[in-house]
Amino acid sequence: MVFDPSWTLFLRSLMPWAQGFFTAITELGSDIFYVALILTGFWAYKKREAITVVWVLLVSVLTNYWIKLAIAHPRPDPIYWLEGADATNYSTPSGHAQNSAMLFGFISAKVKRWWMYVVSTVLVVLIGISRVYIGVHYLEDVFLGWALGFALLVLLLLTEKRLTQFFAKYxxxxxxxxxxxxxxxxxxxxxxxxxxxxxxxxxxxxxxxxxxxxxxxxxxxxxxxxxxxxxxxxxxxxxxxxxxxxxxxxxxxxxxxxxxxxxxxxxxxxxxxxxxxxxxxxxxxxxxxxx
Structure with missing residues (x-):
């Protein structure tokens, strides 16, 4: 069944020990984590690259917002949410899944190291699963979020050079x-x-x-x-x-x-x-x- 919370119940029955784990993992796709990541890069690693990551994330967040507003699909009933779970806007697509796919995918494309691809893939998958496990998203929300995130990532990488040349004029x-x-x-x-x-x-x-x-x-x-x-x-x-x-x-x-x-x-x-x-x-x- 489409948009069925049964996947949440299935994941919890499969991994009843993982409530704390997925509650922590979902924070790796939160605003707080991204703020910490970007500011750390800006202050102590590479300023320009950190600013670029800001623009990448903003594109994803804006796209996700408008699609959510257009679809206006409600989240699963709060009775399925883990205690302490917090989600306040619409459900489809998952912002955590989309933003993590685009952001970690972009970072991996720039780092170009096999270990970064592995770490990013694991993080994106776990963050997406965490949203279903804690009950604030349907599985379809996560799949759509991943698809949109990777589609935006490919589009950005294909047009990055032209965009850089365009903005360099100003x-x-x-x-x-x-x-x-x-x-x-x-x-x-x-x-x-x-x-x-x-x-x-x-x-x-x-x-x-x-x-x-x-x-x-x-x-x-x-x-x-x-x-x-x-x-x-x-x-x-x-x-x-x-x-x-x-x-x-x-x-x-x-x-x-x-x-x-x-x-x-x-x-x-x-x-x-x-x-x-x-x-x-x-x-x-x-x-x-x-x-």
Whole structure:
């Protein structure tokens, strides 16, 4: 039967010991994990590549959002969810499955190492299965998410060179301004035009995009840090990442209490501020602190 929760029951009967395992695995496809991954790469590995990963993920998230809104298929009944499971928007296709397929596939295509292909494949499969196991998705949601993620990945890899050449014609400031305007329009559309599924996330995405644009522009103009730490001392990178992530996550938690979720513009402002902290404020601090 199509969109039948029986696969959830089957997986749990097959692996009754795996509740904690899949609850942890599903977090590898969460916003928190992607934030940590991208910021770690931006602060301590390769800035440009980390920014590219941001664009790749945004394309996938945007595509997933609009397809979910068009299909408007509800999630499985919460009676099938594991305790503590949290999912607030529509079900089809699975964003975890789609985003992980596109993101880890893109990273693998750039790393070009056999072990990266193996790790990425295992992660994508496990993240997808976890969504069915914990009960927040049907198996069909995951299959469709995987298919869309890989289709977008292939399209991106085929057009990457042309896209790079196209955007190279414009100044960085122009591109960031365009990105900011896109985020502004997205937030306005979310507020005034779109139907609001529970905890609609398009306004959040608009705020995040605006914050990324502002943060990266300010970083380029006033900080322009290098990933290589002073004196080549790698321990400084560890401090840079650990303290930076603690700061960003503290900001996410603190701002959630100040800027409530039920107002689209306030929610967008919260995401924008977090992005600015990660892209500009913390780099400014760790550069001055010589980390």
């Amino acid at each position: 100044k960085t400031e122009q591109l960031y301004l365009l990105l900011f305007l896109f985020g502004l329009v997205a937030t306005a559309i979310s507020t005034y035009l779109l139907p609001q599924p529970p905890n609609d996330n398009f306004g959040s995405l608009g705020g995040l995009v605006m914050g990324i644009a502002i943060g990266l522009l300010l970083e380029k103009r006033y900080v322009n840090f290098t990933v290589e730490p002073p004196g080549g001392q790698k321990w400084r990178l560890v401090v840079r990442v650990v303290v930076g992530l603690l700061l960003v996550f503290a900001a996410m938690i603190g701002l959630a209490g100040v800027l409530p979720t039920d107002d689209v513009w306030l929610r967008a402002a919260r995401y924008a501020l977090v992005a600015i902290i990660g892209a500009f404020v913390w780099p400014l601090v760790f550069k001055k602190a010589k980390l």
